[in-house]
Amino acid sequence: MASIDELIQDLHSEDEKTRAFAAEDIVFDKVPGGIEILIDRLELEESRFVREVIVNCLKALKGREIVEKIIPLLSSEDAFIRNAGIEILSMQGVIATEFMRKLLGDTDKDIRKFALDILFQLKSPNTTALIAEALNDLDINNLITAVEYLGHMEDTSYTPKVNELFMRSDNILLRCTCLEALAFIGDEESIRCVNKMYPNYENISILEQYSFLKFVARKGSDIHLGLIISLIADKGQVMHKEIINAIEGILKRNPRKLLPPDLLNTLSYYLTTDITDINKYELLILMGHYQNQEIYQILLEHTNNKQTLIRMGAVEGLGLYGNNEALPILQAMKEKEDDRDLLETIEKSIELLQ
Amino acid sequence: MGGKVLIVDDSEMIRNFHSYILKSIGLEIITALDGADALEKIYGTDGELLICLTDINMPNMDGYTLIERLREDSNYEDLPIIIISTEEELQDKQRGFEC
Amino acid sequence: MELPLEYFIKLRNLIYERTGISYEENKIYYVKKRLHQRMEMAGFDRVEDYIRHLKIFDPQGREFQQLMNLLTVNETYFFREFSQLQVFAEYCLQEVIKHKAEANNRTLKILCAGCSTGEEPYTLGIILREMIEHFSSWEVFIKAIDIDENVLVAARKGVYDQRSVKDVPPSYLQRYFTSPSKGEYAIEQTIKDMVVFEHVNLMDRRALRYEEDYDFVFCRNVLIYFDDVSRKQVVDKFYGLLRGGGYIFLGHAESLSRISSAFKIRRLSNHIVYQR
Numbered sequence A: 001m002a003s004i005d006e007l008i009q010d011l012h013s014e015d016e017k018t019r020a021f022a023a024e025d026i027v028f029d030k031v032p033g034g035i036e037i038l039i040d041r042l043e044l045e046e047s048r049f050v051r052e053v054i055v056n057c058l059k060a061l062k063g064r065e066i067v068e069k070i071i072p073l074l075s076s077e078d079a080f081i082r083n084a085g086i087e088i089l090s091m092q093g094v095i096a097t098e099f100m101r102k103l104l105g106d107t108d109k110d111i112r113k114f115a116l117d118i119l120f121q122l123k124s125p126n127t128t129a130l131i132a133e134a135l136n137d138l139d140i141n142n143l144i145t146a147v148e149y150l151g152h153m154e155d156t157s158y159t160p161k162v163n164e165l166f167m168r169s170d171n172i173l174l175r176c177t178c179l180e181a182l183a184f185i186g187d188e189e190s191i192r193c194v195n196k197m198y199p200n201y202e203n204i205s206i207l208e209q210y211s212f213l214k215f216v217a218r219k220g221s222d223i224h225l226g227l228i229i230s231l232i233a234d235k236g237q238v239m240h241k242e243i244i245n246a247i248e249g250i251l252k253r254n255p256r257k258l259l260p261p262d263l264l265n266t267l268s269y270y271l272t273t274d275i276t277d278i279n280k281y282e283l284l285i286l287m288g289h290y291q292n293q294e295i296y297q298i299l300l301e302h303t304n305n306k307q308t309l310i311r312m313g314a315v316e317g318l319g320l321y322g323n324n325e326a327l328p329i330l331q332a333m334k335e336k337e338d339d340r341d342l343l344e345t346i347e348k349s350i351e352l353l354q
Numbered sequence B: 001m002g003g004k005v006l007i008v009d010d011s012e013m014i015r016n017f018h019s020y021i022l023k024s025i026g027l028e029i030i031t032a033l034d035g036a037d038a039l040e041k042i043y044g045t046d047g048e049l050l051i052c053l054t055d056i057n058m059p060n061m062d063g064y065t066l067i068e069r070l071r072e073d074s075n076y077e078d079l080p081i082i083i084i085s086t087e088e089e090l091q092d093k094q095r096g097f098e099c
Numbered sequence C: 001m002e003l004p005l006e007y008f009i010k011l012r013n014l015i016y017e018r019t020g021i022s023y024e025e026n027k028i029y030y031v032k033k034r035l036h037q038r039m040e041m042a043g044f045d046r047v048e049d050y051i052r053h054l055k056i057f058d059p060q061g062r063e064f065q066q067l068m069n070l071l072t073v074n075e076t077y078f079f080r081e082f083s084q085l086q087v088f089a090e091y092c093l094q095e096v097i098k099h100k101a102e103a104n105n106r107t108l109k110i111l112c113a114g115c116s117t118g119e120e121p122y123t124l125g126i127i128l129r130e131m132i133e134h135f136s137s138w139e140v141f142i143k144a145i146d147i148d149e150n151v152l153v154a155a156r157k158g159v160y161d162q163r164s165v166k167d168v169p170p171s172y173l174q175r176y177f178t179s180p181s182k183g184e185y186a187i188e189q190t191i192k193d194m195v196v197f198e199h200v201n202l203m204d205r206r207a208l209r210y211e212e213d214y215d216f217v218f219c220r221n222v223l224i225y226f227d228d229v230s231r232k233q234v235v236d237k238f239y240g241l242l243r244g245g246g247y248i249f250l251g252h253a254e255s256l257s258r259i260s261s262a263f264k265i266r267r268l269s270n271h272i273v274y275q276r
Helices: A004-011 A016-028 A034-044 A048-059 A064-075 A079-090 A094-103 A109-122 A127-136 A140-153 A156-168 A172-185 A188-197 A206-219 A222-235 A240-253 A261-272 A277-287 A293-302 A308-321 A324-336 A340-353 B012-024 B035-044 B063-071 B090-098 C005-019 C025-042 C047-056 C062-071 C082-102 C119-131 C149-157 C170-176 C228-241
Strands: B004-008 B028-032 B049-054 B081-083 C107-113 C139-146 C185-187 C195-199 C214-218 C242-249 C264-268 C271-275
Touching: A004 A016, A004 A034, A016 A034, A016 A048, A016 C228, A034 A048, A034 A064, A034 A079, A048 A079, A048 C228, A064 A079, A064 A094, A064 A109, A079 A094, A079 A109, A079 B063, A094 A109, A094 A127, A109 A127, A109 A140, A127 A140, A127 A156, A140 A156, A140 A172, A140 B012, A140 C047, A156 A172, A156 A188, A172 A188, A172 A206, A172 B012, A188 A206, A206 A222, A206 A240, A206 B012, A222 A240, A222 A261, A240 A261, A240 A277, A240 C005, A261 A277, A261 A293, A277 A293, A277 A308, A277 C005, A277 C025, A293 A308, A293 A324, A308 A324, A308 A340, A308 C025, A324 A340, A340 C025, B004 B012, B004 B035, B012 B028, B028 B035, B035 B049, B035 B063, B035 C264, B035 C271, B049 B063, B063 B081, C005 C025, C005 C047, C005 C062, C025 C047, C025 C062, C047 C062, C082 C107, C082 C119, C082 C214, C082 C242, C082 C264, C082 C271, C107 C119, C107 C228, C119 C139, C119 C170, C119 C195, C139 C149, C149 C195, C214 C228, C228 C242
Parallel strands: B004 B028, B004 B049, B049 B081, C107 C139, C107 C214, C139 C195, C214 C242
Antiparallel strands: C242 C271, C264 C271
């Protein structure tokens, strides 16, 4: 094994590989003071390859010592080093949480933001509570980040606070972020707030329309269908993904046998536009859940579509629809088709109809 | 109107936000999570990108490094790049131009 | 069996962020089927609960890895991912050959990581024979490694069934395979001689340390089996053993950018390639 001096010398070699191996050996052979040596080298190192090796090595270490020594990296002028700090700390588990609590009170807004990012990656039990502290952050960007993360964590303990922020903020981006978070953590009060804020579609600014649709997709009900249909008239093509998701969400939570005519018209209309194949696939399956007569015809028609994915949607839809008059058509497809997944879907639908 | 725009930001909310605005005026949107992902998306795109909007502070590869890497490649040195960032300091703006 | 598009996209994004693997939209059925399989095994009824579990309650990534194991196709066959091999053969290989010939260095070294039963390294051997002008003036060396001793035994034997050779262009099948018995295809000795098989564990820190000067590394659909940190270590290892100007090839749906930014990205004939 090379001596410590040799390793340090190698760390400054002209050859990239030699430097990389030295870094590895310094960590894995547990050279005393190894962390500091590597951090110092990181500042000077110009090769992205060697930098990445050093960071990967540091990630393998766990414990208080590494956490304490890496935190200063968050203040570096060098973006790579800052990011390295975040990455390494994100892997430290519960030990890092206490340190992040302190950083949340830092006077530098960027440090507070990094603490939030690390906490979000840590996913330890009490990290949500800490992230929620940033709901009082004076910097609006950190506030928005905290709301975004709380939405992702799906912790409903902070719903009232987010409802409040939604209602009183005049910052559109914050309102949108709240809406999208409330799609996951919203409660009855959230729905009331949203309905109050947007009594009709003209009240919803263009930017908020998207976030509104996301909220409705998970929390909306039939009362929102009217609003959605107004939006379609205006923005049907551009927002089709969000609109379809919203409709799907509402239908899922409020089962019924038949699709209301205006909804059926909307979905049929979308099938004729040039939305992506996968959206059409989704629509065909969605429609298969309902018993409207027109749907059967639509599904049959689409079994002849040029695109495999769309034919697959039609087949799955027919299986769900339940009309066994479709059997001969499915049998015929079974003879003709050669796509493995499509054949499987055909088999399944045939089974369902027999 | 038409054309592809790349939006690069580590915040999903910000990516969405910019997407909504640009989609409404008929542009096709591609998104990337960070500078490294942006390179992947840029090199992976068939045809021309109109413009690239990028944040600065991102994991894996920050905005400045992304810009530097693009400028090294003659195929992309003329790609218009707009920095979308919460950084307001004058020196950051200057650094953006220097890239 | 339901998978609303919204959740497919969420899952797809999660997979991409963590592994660099992209599932195209037309793979929705493929993903759906295996997702439900895994959900059943893990005891989840609703997709949204499962995705939440992956995002929030799986800090070690164990459940995620189980899902990935199910999603990844384990089959190997000759000339797999043909269009990528075409880019290698028609662009990257030619470029490297040209430079080396000019420098009078007529050696070529290729590393094939995760070679399994040998289809990939032998495929590369065939391509090199076919695509290098004045092949006999070149010294070509393919090192094929795998952690599984059993597959290496099969690889060294070099005998395959119809399934493995289904994508071999007919003229190559004629030229480079013999048929010892019905339904069996044995790779020709000249190709066999180009490949050396070795048992290597890429997770071993010291593995491949003294290897160098490789022109190409193929590591296709192998990195998915590693966790995040190990994956980065392995890729850095590959960087270290490549020559300047050498290329690394991952599976066509795998992107390197989630793993390392040390390589240069280039676009060649509608493909992304990575170069040291």
